[in-house]
Amino acid sequence: MRAIRRLMVRTVLPEPLAALGDLVTNLRWSWHQPTQDLFSAVDPRLWEEVGRDPVRLLGEVTPERLAGLATDPAFLGRVQATRDDLQHYLTEARWYQDHDGRGPQGVAYFSPEFGITHVLPQYSGGLGILAGDHLKAASDLGVPIIGVGLLYRHGYFVQSLSREGWQQERYPVVDPDNLPLVRLREPDGTPAHITVGMPGGRVLTAAVWVAQVGRVPLLLLDSYIDDNGPAERDVTDRLYGGSREHRLLQELLLGVGGVRAVRAYCRITGAPAPEVFHTNEGHAGFLGLERIRELVEERGLTYEAALEFTRAGTVFTTHTPVPAGIDRFPMDLVKQHFGGDNASPGLAVEQILALGAEDYEGGDPSVFNMAVMGLRLAARANGVSTLHGEVSRGMFAGLWPSFDEREVPIGSITNGVHAPTWVAPEILRLEEKAVAGGGWKDATAAVSDADLWTTKRALRQRLVEAARTRLREAWRGRGASEAELGWIDDVLDPGVLTIGFARRVPSYKRLTLMLRDPARLKALLLHPERPVQFAIAGKAHPADDGGKRMIQEMVRFADDPEIRHRIVFLPDYGIAMAQDLYPGCDVWLNNPLRPYEACGTSGMKAALNAGLNLSVRDGWWDEWSDGVNGWDIPSAEGVDDPEYRDSIEATALYELLENEIGPRFYDNDADDIPRRWVEQLRHTLTTLGPKVQATRMVRDYVEALYTPAAESSRSLNSDFGGAVSLADWKERVRAAWPQVSVDHVETTAVDTFERGQTLQVHAFVSLGSLTPSDVSVQVLHGPVDDGDNLREPVVTPMTMSERSDTGAYRFDGEVLLGRTGAFGYTVRVVPQHPLLEDGAELGLAALPA
Numbered sequence: 074m075r076a077i078r079r080l081m082v083r084t085v086l087p088e089p090l091a092a093l094g095d096l097v098t099n100l101r102w103s104w105h106q107p108t109q110d111l112f113s114a115v116d117p118r119l120w121e122e123v124g125r126d127p128v129r130l131l132g133e134v135t136p137e138r139l140a141g142l143a144t145d146p147a148f149l150g151r152v153q154a155t156r157d158d159l160q161h162y163l164t165e166a167r168w169y170q171d172h173d174g175r176g177p178q179g180v181a182y183f184s185p186e187f188g189i190t191h192v193l194p195q196y197s198g199g200l201g202i203l204a205g206d207h208l209k210a211a212s213d214l215g216v217p218i219i220g221v222g223l224l225y226r227h228g229y230f231v232q233s234l235s236r237e238g239w240q241q242e243r244y245p246v247v248d249p250d251n252l253p254l255v256r257l258r259e260p261d262g263t264p265a266h267i268t269v270g271m272p273g274g275r276v277l278t279a280a281v282w283v284a285q286v287g288r289v290p291l292l293l294l295d296s297y298i299d300d301n302g303p304a305e306r307d308v309t310d311r312l313y314g315g316s317r318e319h320r321l322l323q324e325l326l327l328g329v330g331g332v333r334a335v336r337a338y339c340r341i342t343g344a345p346a347p348e349v350f351h352t353n354e355g356h357a358g359f360l361g362l363e364r365i366r367e368l369v370e371e372r373g374l375t376y377e378a379a380l381e382f383t384r385a386g387t388v389f390t391t392h393t394p395v396p397a398g399i400d401r402f403p404m405d406l407v408k409q410h411f412g413g414d415n416a417s418p419g420l421a422v423e424q425i426l427a428l429g430a431e432d433y434e435g436g437d438p439s440v441f442n443m444a445v446m447g448l449r450l451a452a453r454a455n456g457v458s459t460l461h462g463e464v465s466r467g468m469f470a471g472l473w474p475s476f477d478e479r480e481v482p483i484g485s486i487t488n489g490v491h492a493p494t495w496v497a498p499e500i501l502r503l504e505e506k507a508v509a510g511g512g513w514k515d516a517t518a519a520v521s522d523a524d525l526w527t528t529k530r531a532l533r534q535r536l537v538e539a540a541r542t543r544l545r546e547a548w549r550g551r552g553a554s555e556a557e558l559g560w561i562d563d564v565l566d567p568g569v570l571t572i573g574f575a576r577r578v579p580s581y582k583r584l585t586l587m588l589r590d591p592a593r594l595k596a597l598l599l600h601p602e603r604p605v606q607f608a609i610a611g612k613a614h615p616a617d618d619g620g621k622r623m624i625q626e627m628v629r630f631a632d633d634p635e636i637r638h639r640i641v642f643l644p645d646y647g648i649a650m651a652q653d654l655y656p657g658c659d660v661w662l663n664n665p666l667r668p669y670e671a672c673g674t675s676g677m678k679a680a681l682n683a684g685l686n687l688s689v690r691d692g693w694w695d696e697w698s699d700g701v702n703g704w705d706i707p708s709a710e711g712v713d714d715p716e717y718r719d720s721i722e723a724t725a726l727y728e729l730l731e732n733e734i735g736p737r738f739y740d741n742d743a744d745d746i747p748r749r750w751v752e753q754l755r756h757t758l759t760t761l762g763p764k765v766q767a768t769r770m771v772r773d774y775v776e777a778l779y780t781p782a783a784e785s786s787r788s789l790n791s792d793f794g795g796a797v798s799l800a801d802w803k804e805r806v807r808a809a810w811p812q813v814s815v816d817h818v819e820t821t822a823v824d825t826f827e828r829g830q831t832l833q834v835h836a837f838v839s840l841g842s843l844t845p846s847d848v849s850v851q852v853l854h855g856p857v858d859d860g861d862n863l864r865e866p867v868v869t870p871m872t873m874s875e876r877s878d879t880g881a882y883r884f885d886g887e888v889l890l891g892r893t894g895a896f897g898y899t900v901r902v903v904p905q906h907p908l909l910e911d912g913a914e915l916g917l918a919a920l921p922a
């Protein structure tokens with residue numbers, strides 16, 4: 074029988090336990106072990122049964138138990154102490170409060186997904202986990218961030234397997250009343266709603282939920298409300314599902330609706346308006362359009378001045394070097410949603426379309442590219458590792474023709490991970506001791522090799538138990554009876570070298586590389602003295618049959634009775650499983666096709682849990698691998714045949730495992746401790762530990778991007794005077810640019826060139842209606858290739874020396890011939906203005922004809 078109405082009945086906590094409710098709704102519990110221990114003490118068995126979900130715990134605990142706790146002075150004391158500790162965490166001055174005072178009064182951080190805790194399944198993989206870690210680290214540092222995202226009614230799917238090992242997807246309903254969320258309400262108590270216009274006069278309305286992440290509020294927009302028709306209600310149905318149009322509507326709600334939600338939140342709570350807006354990946358890029366619209370319609374700015382002001386305060390982070398990973402929409406679809414009867418008076422649809430146009434060599438005129446718009450709407454942009462910054466500069470170089478790739482204004486900040494979320498409490502305790510003893514390296518007395526090794530073995534044991542439980546569940550799901558599953562009691566061994574591999578399953582991550590030579594892998598698993606064992610997990614995107622085939626291949630391999638005790642595929646990879654997996658692994662494997670892994674963060678989490686990395690030099694590992702903290706799998710980039718390339722890299726992987734990793738791990742001394750291995754762990758914790766932290770990453774964002782963005786938006790702001798004058802100047806420069814030319818270049822006459830010599834260069838340039846202060850004239854010089862192309866030229870400014878009768882200017886500069894060999898130089902004119910962030914910003918440059 075079907076109920077006609079569904080109600081959520083909430084537990085009423087006895088008054089003395091009210092503080093427990095506060096502890097549940099602040100997600101700091103998700104990375105604060107003492108708070109989790111307190112929840113567990115409410116009813117230890119139930120806590121495990123409800124999957125460590127405190128909302129469910131309080132919903133299902135018996136009233137008798139609660140009444141008992143309400144009169145238990147010891148328990149009440151613990152509740153009070155934990156509540157006081159949270160209050161202290163929320164109010165005390167932290168790093169940002171004691172920093173230089175120049176940073177923004179607020180930052181709005183937009184992301185299509187957030188991975189905060191397993192009870193809030195609003196993420197699919199690394200992008201969401203990173204966004205969650207960014208908010209948590211910002212909270213720990215006291216950085217005033219407001220997160221903005223969507224609340225997906227079905228989140229991402231739950232993965233299980235068919236008997237044949239084919240991925241099955243389930244989308245359980247996520248009920249916000251059963252989540253640690255609070256509805257944003259107007260002062261009169263009614264729910265706060267925001268609206269976004271749609272074509273045909275329809276309106277998309279959304280409620281706003283607040284997830285409190287320590288000090289940081291995360292606003293989640295939810296279209297599942299009665300005001301909406303069925304189509305609008307489904308906009309936030311699930312993460313990364315549906316048609317192009319469905320995706321566009323989600324991104325409109327996230328970007329445009331998200332800015333409106335931030336405005337509502339600040340109005341209602343009195344929080345200061347953000348000075349900086351951070352677009353975490355292109356999906357959230359429409360936020361810039363909404364800010365331009367506000368400035369035009371509400372502040373009377375021109376489009377051009379509004380664009381300048383918006384750009385100055387916007388940071389764009391790109392996360393993928395895989396062209397297929399870039400979000401693109403048909404132009405017509407974007408036109409339909411921003412034009413016609415849904416156009417804003419202050420923002421012409423042509424202006425919007427131009428922002429996402431691929432109007433560069435090799436671009437597709439029929440698509441609207443969200444990353445291109447992201448770059449045009451943000452004065453500051455970055456990739457997520459040094460290598461990814463470099464790859465991104467190449468990938469988007471078409472937007473800055475006439476500039477060298479190195480001059481493309483995209484920098485990089487390497488990702489980090491939130492240690493309190495990802496590091497096992499046992500390791501954190503050792504860490505405290507080690508720090509007290511002078512750091513991991515010098516703390517040998519405080520934390521002996523035996524301490525470290527015993528702890529690692531205990532964590533391996535925990536992983537083995539968790540894997541058996543999950544595997545048994547998986548096999549029941551695949552239709553096996555209990556009688557068939559006795560063998561699972563012997564799966565994995567806490568004394569065996571344990572290798573982890575878990576991540577999403579797009580083809581570039583090559584889940585099945587290790588299966589290249591199955592017999593060789595089998596021999597490694599069954600080695601009589603030095604066996605290895607694997608714990609493997611990962612979800613394929615529901616529309617990616619190639620990924621599902623890889624999972625099936627892996628599952629079938631692992632089903633083989635001969636080796637199934639040494640290799641397991643665990644379904645439904647997510648935060649909860651990850652927290653068991655990383656601490657128990659000795660080696661974390663990553664074998665992407667270089668350079669497609671923008672950063673990768675799972676190996677960082679493994680390292681913080683005293684694990685060593687075995688990885689292709691891609692993403693973060695390319696910059697921080699040092700020969701002791703793990704092993705490099707050589708990349709066969711440049712080998713065009715993908716099969717052959719896989720073969721080379723797989724062979725290298727087997728060889729490392731056979732010849733180096735296995736022997737090192739099993740090289741025990743008389744005390745049964747592999748001293749050299751433990752030495753490598755200490756080295757990893759000492760040197761890599763501090764770098765891979767999300768707090769390091771967020772400090773880098775504050776110093777390199779948020780603070781400069783806040784300062785430049787302030788410099789444009791006194792009544793937007795700066796924005797208006799910068800916009801006017803750009804317009805004047807663009808109009809005058811066709812008249813700008815390098816007419817003639819002269820150098821001192823010499824016959825032979827010798828190293829160490831200085832060449833005088835004189836350039837005669839025409840500037841049309843511009844003046845020398847509007848431009849920078851530069852000499853670019855360096856080695857040239859066979860086609861006379863300058864490779865990585867050095868750029869030095871020239872100085873104006875005279876103006877000729879004809880109105881041309883002479884500029885002088887010098888070139889030091891610093892090296893032997895083929896060498897070249899040229900001269901270039903680029904725009905220059907004190908409020909311009911970067912010489913390449915306008916994409917304009919004049920070179921000799």
Ligand SMILES: *Cc1c(COP(=O)(O)O)cnc(C)c1O
Pocket residue numbers: 197198199202575576577646647648651672673674675676678
């Ligand atoms: C860290 C993490 C990721 C990211 O893994 P990569 O190897 O960086 O792709 C994905 N999912 C979960 C659950 C994670 O914890």
